[in-house]
Amino acid sequence: MTLPPAWASQQLGEFLTAVSSFETEASAGLRAVERVAEALDAEVAAIVSRGKLVAAVGYPAGATPVAELDAVARGVSRELAVPGVGVCPAARAPLEHPPDATLVLARSGPRSLSAEETSVLRGMARVTSMTMRTLALLSDERALREEQAALRRVAVLVARGVPQNEIFAAVAQEASRLACAELVQIHRYDKDGSSVAVAVWGSEDLEVGVRSPKGQDNIRTTVLRTGRTARRDDVVGSPIVVDGRLWGVLIAATIRPGRMPPEAEARIAGFTELVATAISNAQTRAELAASRARVVAASDETRRRIERDLHDGTQQRLVALALLLHSAADAIPAELPGLRVQLSHAEEELQGLLDEVREIARGLHPAILSKGGLVPALGALARRSSLPVQLDVRAPEPLPEPVEVAAYYAISEALTNAAKHANASAAHVALEARNGRLHVQVRDDGVGGADPARGSGIVSLCDRVEALGGTIVVSSPPGEGTSMVVELPIRPRPGIDVTS
Amino acid sequence: MPSSRWLGVGHADTSGPDAGVRATDQALVGDDAKLLVVFASESHDLSAMVRQISARSGGVPLIGCTTAGEIATSGPGDAGVVVTALGGDGFSVATTVATGLSHDLRVAGAHAADCLGSIEDRAHRVLLLLTDGLAGDQQEIVRGAYGVLGAGVPIVGGCAGDELRMTRTSQLYGDRVLTDAVVAAAIGSDAPLGIGVRHGWRKVGEPMLVTRSGGNRVYTLDDRPALDVYLERLAAPAPARASQEELARLALTHPLGLGRRDGEEHVRFVGGGDFADRSLSCIADVPQGGLVWIMEGDAASMLEATDAACSDSLASFEGRSPLGMLAFDCIARRGVLGDDGIRKEIDRVALSAAGAPVAGFYTYGEIARTHGLSGFHNQTLVVLSIG
Structure with missing residues (x-):
């Protein structure tokens, strides 16, 4: 058959x-295989790569003879039964x-x-x-971009220090999308070989907190045994290693056979590193x-001890000394008025010294707080x-005592600053327990403009409040007074134990 | 014992309320009817017609469509209805319908082809498709069907018409009237089913490169406005350069041809031009990057093609007469042949049928896939001979 003029360029042009x-x-x-078949009037066109079918036309649906096509691809056969x-x-x-494909x-x-x-x-093959x-x-690049975006979203959560259960849940959701997996679980291994689910995505059979026993034969136990990534058909498990120790496993699975991409392991590995970092x-x-x-507890104990020492020792001895001086003064003969005046001065000095010691002791540790609780202590402070x-x-x-102590010192520091530096005429103290947290606010009507970073009192307060998981915020715009807001968790916040 | 097969064609010229039933009565010439194929003018009350036909036939599976003119053994006509019935234990038939064609032509084609899996295994099989030609690139339907059927089952049929209004065509399925749909019948037979495809056009001059096109619209040829190049090549008279009607008249006998390996070009009917953006509007896809020729033809070459198509369709019959012939004839060929020419054409088809009945319609595109994967045609006659 003679081909029409310009036939080849016609076909290649349309094909391209x-x-x-x-x-x-x-x-x-x-x-491509369709257009090849159309251009060359062929009944069958197919692409075979390493014994697997990439695309084919010409056979009834579901009846493509891959082995015969592969035989032609390898040059073993030169004909096909259609x-x-x-x-x-x-x-x-x-x-x-x-790779290694043939048209x-x-x-x-x-x-x-x-x-x-x-x-x-x-030409069409090329x-x-x-x-x-x-x-x-382009597809790889798009997948990489999506993966990077997903990792970035989780990394932001990690950097913000949000609770682990939120990070685990976010990781499970993102990993599900990237690995084309309907089911994702994160398990934490325990020392006895059992594990606890800390995140579950897409499964109604398992809940967070449920423990799985040791000794089963599945991807979870395989990763525990080998410490390496494992894959069984459409289930992939990737180890979570924290500071060199196997902590847990991230498992991704699909319910549609063959749908999980080969690169699923690599994709979820990025997430296990973020989980480990979190x-x-x-x-x-x-x-x-x-x-x-x-540190705060040791400091408080030292303060309490010094306060007790002052109260039980120095203070008592000074009181005894004052009584002694008083008795001595009473015993001075009337003809020695100069001595009486001197002793009277000594008594006054001693009383001043006693007051100072009492004030120091109170500053070190308000004994009334230990004895009567926060409300009477605040009353005395006011x-x-x-x-x-x-x-x-x-x-x-x-x-709880640490909460009362922190609240007391915060209020005490704020009132001292209001009196000494703010030129205030009044102060308002509010204390409220709400949603498991103690909210403290101290406001004054002073000149404002305070810089909390420059006050050593506030800095040590920050240590004390943050050690309890609380926050402290000072607001002091010039001319608008000063406000200090402290929030303290009344009980340690619940969360997933990450230390196993 | 040889199997029995029969085929009958009924025809009613008028659009009266009982036209469909009268044509059906004529067509049902045997017992055990397996399929009714209805080609009808849209001037009929189609819903009432298909309900009446279904009731009359006792629910025999029905596919059909509207036309740009009907073909019966007695000749071409308008505003009528032609019913083909086939039956007997030598045939097995299954029908299906896919709607929402324009949404995904390929998926619709694949769905339409599914019905082949429902028929008994026979020595000869064909998938008959009647489609909405206004829904988009019809080769996509062929590709979808081919993906299901493979190379072993020929595909044949045509695109429904609406008497050249080019606005809305209907497809018939059972007692339903649809649009934007493809209806299909998988036919298995103990005797040959032959297909002939010819157009009768010939190339004129040098090829032109399609430098910009989108779907059915050609914007530039050889990097110049397509309409300008087309008019220059044809040395078009002044009226065709200013009047849509005159341009359409000129284009009717000068389609574009896409070169194919067997030399039987795929013809693309030029439906008109845009005098503002200087583009050409074709009835089917003209791929960018390909070469096109201006084609020409006349009544004589069209009729030669008719004979050749009929002869090709009977090639595997080894001299035996068919039970009947179905003709899918492009409406544009009707324009070239004229009233007298189309009468002669159908006479020639009937002559080839050697006394067997003939049915068909004037189409907005023809479907015939026998070798390879290409299966959509324009300005072509497709004949299905049923043995």
Whole structure:
């Protein structure tokens, strides 16, 4: 058969335009084999790669003979049996992409492809390779972009120090999307080989907090045993290693066989690293908070001891000395008035010294707080203040001692600053327990403009409040008074134990 | 014992209320009817007609469509209805319908082809498609069907018409009247089913490169406005350069041809031009990057093609006469042949049928896939001979 003039350029031109317009590698492959079949009047066109079918037309749905196509692709066979048509001569052209792929063609009739048709077939194979490769690269790039965005979203949560259960839940959701997995779980291993679910996505059979026993044969126990990523069909498990120790496992699974991409392990590995960082950060934060709490507790104990020493020792001896002086003064003969005056001065000095010691002891540790609780202590504080103080207390008693002590010192510091530096005429103290937290606010009507960073009192208060997991905020715009708001958790906040 | 097969064609010229029933009565020439194929003018009350036909036939599976003119053994006509019935234990038939065609032509084609899996295995099989040609690129329907059927089952049929209004066509399925749909019948037979495809056009001059096109519209040829190039090549008279009507008259006999390996170009009917943006509007997809030729033809070449199509469709019959012939004839060929020519054409088809009945319609596009994957045609005659 003589081909029409310009036939080859016609076919290649149309082919190039058609195939390059598709959006995915898979659709480009399918459309390419269709267009090859149309251009060369072939009954069958297919792409085979390493024994697997990439795309084919010409066979009834579900009846593509992959092995026979592969035989042609490998050059073992030169014909194909096409149902309803008969045995057809086959041709092939190598593709540079997908890897080791071949474009296979079968056309009925006695004539094999002419040189011009073979040239067109090879040209189409090249266009197909380039298009599929480009689309694969674009797809990879898009997937990478999505992966980076997902990792970034989780990384932001980690950096913000949100509770672990929120991070675990976010990781499970993001991993589900990226790994094309309907089911995602995060388990924490315990020392006895059992595990606890700390995040569950897409499963109604498992809840957070449920413990799975040791000894089962599944992906969870495989990762525990090997410490490495494991895959069984459409289930992937990736280890979570915190500070060099196997902490848990991130498991992703699909209910649609064959749908989980080969790169799923790599994709979820990025998340396990973030989970490990979140856990490590949380442990570090917990250790830091515990350390600060220990420092504050030791400091408080020292203050209490010094206060007791002053009260029981120095103070008592000074009182005894005052009594002694008083008795001595009474015993001075009337003819020695100068001595009486001197002793009277000594008594006054001693009384002043006693008052100072009492004030120091009270500053070190308000004994009334230990004896009577926060409300009487605040009452005493208000009475001693040189400013009129309005108290508004709506908190239950007793509160945990560290909470009462922190609240007392915060209020004491704020009232002292109001009296000494703010030129205030009055102060208002509000105390309320709400949603498991104690809210404290001290406001004055002074000049404002205070810089909390420059006051050592506020800095030590921050240590004390933050050691309890609380927050402290000072607002002091010039001319508008000063406000200090302290929030303290009344009980340690519940959360997932990350320290196992 | 040889299987029995029969085929009958009924025809009613008028659009009276009982036209469909009268045509059906004529067509039902045997027992055990398996399929009714109805080609009807849209001037009928189609809903009433298909209900009456279904009631009359006792619910025999029915597919059909509206036309740009009907073809019966006695000749071409307008405003009528032609019913083909086939039956007997030598046939097996299954029908289906896919709606929402324009939403996804490929998926609709695949769905339409599914019905082939429902028929008994026979030596000869064909998928008959009647589609809404206004829904988009019809080759996509062929690709979708081919993906299900593979190379072993030919595909044949045509695109419904609406008497050249080009606004809305109807497809008939059972007692339903649809639009934007494809209706299909998978036919299995113990005897051959032959297909012939010819157009009778020939190339004129040098090819032109389609430098910009989108779907059915061609914007530039050889990097120049397509309408200007087309008019220059044809040395078009002044009226065709200013009047849509005159341009359409010129284009009717000068379609574009897309080169194909077997030399039987795929013809694209030029429906008109845009005098503002200087583009050409075709009835089917003209791919960018390809080469096109201006084609020409006349009554003589059209009729030669008619003979050749009939002859091709009977090639596998080994001299035996068919039970009947279905003709899917492009409306544009009707324009070239004229009233006298189309009468001659159907006479020739009937002559080839050697006394067997003939049915068909004037289409907005023809479907015939026998070798390879290409299956959509324009300005072409497709003949299905049923043995």
